[in-house]
Amino acid sequence: MADGKVSDFTQFREGVVDNNPVLVQLLGMCPALAVSNTLENAIVMGGAATFVVVMSNLVTSLLRHQIKPHVRILIFTLTISTFVTIADLFLRAHLFDVSRKLGPFVPLIIVNCMIISRAEVVAIRNGLKRSLADAFGIGVGFTLALSVVGVIREILGSGTLLNYPVTPAAFEPHLWIIMVLPPGAFLTLGVIIGIVNYVRQRDRKGGAA
Amino acid sequence: MTLGIGTLMGIFLSVALVNNLVLAGFLGICPFLGVSRKIDMAFGMGCDVTFVMTISGVVTWLIVHGILVPVGNALGDPEALFFLKYVAFIMVIASMVQLVEMYVRKFFPPLYTAFGVFLPLITTNCAILGACLLIDMKPEYQNLLNATVFAFGGGIGFMLAITLMAGVREHIRFSDVPKCLQGPAITLLVAGILALAFLGFAGIGS
Amino acid sequence: MKKFVEESWLVLVMGIGFALLLAGTQAALQGRIHENQREATRQAIAEVLPGVATTEQREVEGYQVYEGFDDQGRLLGWVIEGSGTGFVDRITLVVGLDVDKTRITGVKVTSNVETPGLGNKIEDAAWIGQFEGLDAERRVDITMAAPDRDDNKVQAITGATLSSVYTADIVNAILDTVRPKLEAP
Numbered sequence: 001m002a003d004g005k006v007s008d009f010t011q012f013r014e015g016v017v018d019n020n021p022v023l024v025q026l027l028g029m030c031p032a033l034a035v036s037n038t039l040e041n042a043i044v045m046g047g048a049a050t051f052v053v054v055m056s057n058l059v060t061s062l063l064r065h066q067i068k069p070h071v072r073i074l075i076f077t078l079t080i081s082t083f084v085t086i087a088d089l090f091l092r093a094h095l096f097d098v099s100r101k102l103g104p105f106v107p108l109i110i111v112n113c114m115i116i117s118r119a120e121v122v123a124i125r126n127g128l129k130r131s132l133a134d135a136f137g138i139g140v141g142f143t144l145a146l147s148v149v150g151v152i153r154e155i156l157g158s159g160t161l162l163n164y165p166v167t168p169a170a171f172e173p174h175l176w177i178i179m180v181l182p183p184g185a186f187l188t189l190g191v192i193i194g195i196v197n198y199v200r201q202r203d204r205k206g207g208a209a
Numbered sequence: 210m211t212l213g214i215g216t217l218m219g220i221f222l223s224v225a226l227v228n229n230l231v232l233a234g235f236l237g238i239c240p241f242l243g244v245s246r247k248i249d250m251a252f253g254m255g256c257d258v259t260f261v262m263t264i265s266g267v268v269t270w271l272i273v274h275g276i277l278v279p280v281g282n283a284l285g286d287p288e289a290l291f292f293l294k295y296v297a298f299i300m301v302i303a304s305m306v307q308l309v310e311m312y313v314r315k316f317f318p319p320l321y322t323a324f325g326v327f328l329p330l331i332t333t334n335c336a337i338l339g340a341c342l343l344i345d346m347k348p349e350y351q352n353l354l355n356a357t358v359f360a361f362g363g364g365i366g367f368m369l370a371i372t373l374m375a376g377v378r379e380h381i382r383f384s385d386v387p388k389c390l391q392g393p394a395i396t397l398l399v400a401g402i403l404a405l406a407f408l409g410f411a412g413i414g415s
Numbered sequence: 416m417k418k419f420v421e422e423s424w425l426v427l428v429m430g431i432g433f434a435l436l437l438a439g440t441q442a443a444l445q446g447r448i449h450e451n452q453r454e455a456t457r458q459a460i461a462e463v464l465p466g467v468a469t470t471e472q473r474e475v476e477g478y479q480v481y482e483g484f485d486d487q488g489r490l491l492g493w494v495i496e497g498s499g500t501g502f503v504d505r506i507t508l509v510v511g512l513d514v515d516k517t518r519i520t521g522v523k524v525t526s527n528v529e530t531p532g533l534g535n536k537i538e539d540a541a542w543i544g545q546f547e548g549l550d551a552e553r554r555v556d557i558t559m560a561a562p563d564r565d566d567n568k569v570q571a572i573t574g575a576t577l578s579s580v581y582t583a584d585i586v587n588a589i590l591d592t593v594r595p596k597l598e599a600p
Contacts, residue, residue: 026242026393030335034235066425074426077303081296082433086440089292093444096451104342107295111335113239157531177532182233183404190390190397198389219500228504228528292441293434349498349505411530412502412577 008133011122015137022145023196027114031105032146033185039162042150044098046143048087048106053115053142054135055083060123061131067124076119081110114138152188153179217358220349224359225366226410230336232370232403234343237336241371242396244327251375254327255368259361261309261328262337265302266360269341270353272297298341303332336367373403455525456481460494463511463521467491471600476592482600483511490514490600495593496525499585502578504528506537510589512551516597519555522546522586534578543582545569551590555583 019025022032028049035041059079060067067075088106091099099106109115118138123131154160157179159167178184230236237258244254273294281289310328314321331337340363343350350356377399386395460481461467467483474480481494492514498507506527511520524538536542545562546569549555553567557580562570571579 027239029238029242030235030339033238063425068422068425071422071426075429077299078296078426078429078433081299082437085292085295085437088295089440089444089448092451093447096448096455104339104346107298107342108236108335108339110295110299111333111338113333116333177530178405180531181404181408182235183401183408185235186397186401186404190394190401193397194387194390194394197391197394201389223504288445292437296433296437347505 008129011130012133012137012140015134015139016141016144019137020141020145020196021114021138022142023193024200025114026193027117028112028142029189030108031112032149033182033189035102035105036146036149036153036185036188037157037180038154038160039147039150040098041101042146043143044091044095045102045105046139046146048084048091049109049112049115049142050136050139051087052080052083052109053118053139054132056080056115056119057123057131057135058128060119061126061128064124064126072120072124073116076116077110079119080115084109114142148192149185149188152192153184157181157184217354220355220358221362221365222410222413224362225369226407227413229366229370229407230340230363231367232400232407234339236339237334237367240327240330240334240336241367241374241400242393244330245371245374245378245396248372248375248379250327251371252368253323255364255371257327257331258334258336258367259364261302261306261331262340262364262367263357263361264309265305265337265341266344266363267353267357268301268305269298270344270350270356272301273345274351274353294345298338302337302341306332336363340364370403374400377403459509459523459525460511462523463509464492464494465520467494470494475596478589478593480593480597492520493597495589497585497589497593498526499581499588501527501581502529502534502575506578506582506585508582508585510546510586512590512594512597514599516594517551519546519549519551519586522582524582529578530575533572533575536572536575537578537582542572542579546586551594554587555590557583 015021021027022029031045031049035045056076056079060076063075084107087109088099091102091106118135122134126134151161154162155166156176159165159171179188224230228234231238231241240254240258245251277290277294277297278287281287281291284290306328313328340360343363344356344359350359374396378396381395381399390398457470460470460483464483466485468486469484469488470481471484472479472481475495479496481496483491483494485491493512493516494509495512496507496509498505500506504527506524506529508522508524510522512518513520522543524543527535527538529535529537546555549564549569550567556566556568557571557576558566558568559571559576562568569579569583
């Protein structure tokens with residue numbers, strides 16, 4: 001993945017599609033389940049995580065020649081928790097209502113394996129441009145995955161999209177109330193991952209034939 | 210806020226069953242999907258998490274109420290040092306995990322061989338940090354005893370969820386699951402049904 | 416020692432650098448965050464005690480109590496914040512009391528995670544509005560039948576009787592504990 005022949009754009013696209021952190025790598029599942037009950041929450045959460053992964057890759061890539069191997073995890077953790085705190089303060093100052101709904105899941109970006117794995121796999125051994133392309137790819141991929149779950153759960157569970165009613169009057173969202181409850185999150189994500197697997201397995205078979 | 214065994218029991222039941230950290234709070238999903246193939250492994254992981262969560266919950270509480278708030282008060286604003294909170298929390302958890310690992314390896318070798326293998330993985334278990342953050346966010350855990358019971362109950366809830374899941378998965382191995390649903394997808398679907406069952410616990414904590 | 420410095424100078428420098436960065440960010444945003452929190456409280460108070468212009472915050476028996484004044488500086492009533500066990504998790508609400516401490520001027524649920532579609536109807540104005548105007552000197556009761564205002568009763572939410580009962584319990588607990596201790600300043 002990190003060889004010189006791959007272009008920066010490919011690195012970006014890999015993060016969004018082939019290597020999608022949530023749907024393919026199965027990292028960052030907790031927020032994908034917890035804050036995907038509405039599209040708004042999903043987008044804000046995705047934005048915060050994108051900011052953190054971009055800043056973490058930026059700092060790691062800039063300092064990659066100075067970081068001693070056995071303190072690297074400590075440095076990654078320090079960097080990530082710093083930028084998570086900044087993101088959290090920013091949300092509480094400028095998007096107060098959403099930040100209350102996200103609850104502990106903004107600070108929990110600290111332990112999101114997706115972010116530390118980007119620093120470890122890409123940023124510490126690649127230049128600035130490549131690391132940033134990778135971070136944006138992962139960030140956008142994460143946001144997209146959350147949004148897909150968010151759209152399904154918000155439309156079925158509340159009959160709205162970004163808080164605007166979108167379903168016909170005959171549709172009764174209270175019959176689908178399960179979608180905004182915890183089980184709905186597990187079931188939706190399980191089905192989506194099943195579909196993604198199905199498409200990937202079919203593509204692989206098609207490519208081999 | 211009243212004290213008493215009833216309150217503590219309520220907190221314990223609430224976090225272990227009704228608001229189970231995994232099935233209702235979506236914390237610790239990675240180990241829940243990853244280490245739930247066999248019952249004994251799942252149980253071991255659950256024990257480690259309970260242990261570390263209880264200790265971390267108490268230590269982070271002490272950091273907030275014993276250091277950050279008093280020093281902040283001395284500076285004129287109790288929240289003056291709260292920007293250090295998350296950094297402090299994750300450092301405490303990481304070092305707690307290391308300490309517990311060394312301690313158990315030195316003094317309880319049999320326990321270490323049985324349950325110790327998962328300890329290094331626990332640092333990135335978001336259930337631990339999540340429990341500490343929840344304790345910090347809710348006003349009713351201003352009290353150390355309540356916070357301790359919450360952290361312990363959270364760990365027990367995690368153990369319960371992951372062991373139940375492992376029990377189901379041991380049977381799924383012999384079932385004819387469609388190829389695209391094998392692995393994490395079917396696990397999530399089963400988790401959905403488990404979560405549905407746990408909804409039925411609502412109300413018993415009160 | 417030399418080895419130690421060589422290995423860890425970066426961690427120390429980064430630690431200090433990040434701490435300064437965070438302190439700066441907090442200093443820049445803290446005012447706004449506090450303002451947001453105050454605004455949320457102010458809105459809740461204005462809803463349960465109409466006409467309130469300024470408030471004074473006090474603590475009574477462990478509850479946060481806001482004395483509400485109108486724009487002339489006259490005491491208008493009290494707003495008390497309290498929380499208690501709900502069906503799923505804790506419910507936090509504010510109760511407004513008039514200046515004579517005899518009438519509930521309003522109740523507003525400020526945080527709850529009751530079951531969406533059933534229990535979380537406790538935050539809907541249509542339901543919680545029933546508390547407005549009830550007698551503060553007696554217990555508020557929950558009834559399944561049509562509400563009887565003279566009997567100080569509120570009709571339960573269909574399918575969420577317990578959420579309704581717990582909400583009333585919190586209101587009653589606040590009235591029992593705090594109301595006798597309130598004194599005009």
